[in-house]
Amino acid sequence: MTPLEIYPNEILFLVRIIIGVVVIYHGYPKIKNLRKNTIGSKNIESESSIVWKTLTGIIEFFGGIAIILGIFSGPVALLIAIEMFINAIWKARKAKKPFTDYSYDLLLLALALVILTFGAGSYSMLP
Secondary structure (H helix, E strand, O other): OOHHHHOHHHHHHHHHHHHHHHHHHHHHHHHHOHHHHHOOOOOHHHHHHHHHHHHHHHHHHHHHHHHHHOEOHHHHHHHHHHHHHHHHHHHHHOOOOOOOOOHHHHHHHHHHHHHHHHOOOOOOOEO
16 A cells, blocks of 8 residues: 555645745735835836735635635635646746756646546545
8 A cells, every 4th residue: 555545634635735835935925015026117018917826816816715624625626726737838948957947846746637527635624
């Protein structure tokens, strides 16, 4: 038997903590400095950038908290997976160093897909 078969709930809890802490860490500065995100919005590209930064900050910060607590883990994991997929594609198109620029996003995408596939586990507030 593998550890995943013996301790599935503990491993899913660990995955939730890891992805939650990482996205909270990256989402907090975006939430904290929303005003900074709006500086210099003179064209449509920067306006869409403002919306994207604000949306990702909300998803990462509050979604990270929800993932750790196990509240709506499936929908939140789906939002994080979509965000990381878009980030990986965007970074891959502009990559100066192939793969290293977007590998972080691919790892978070994979962790979000694990939660989306297997659920939050029994150590969650709302499965």
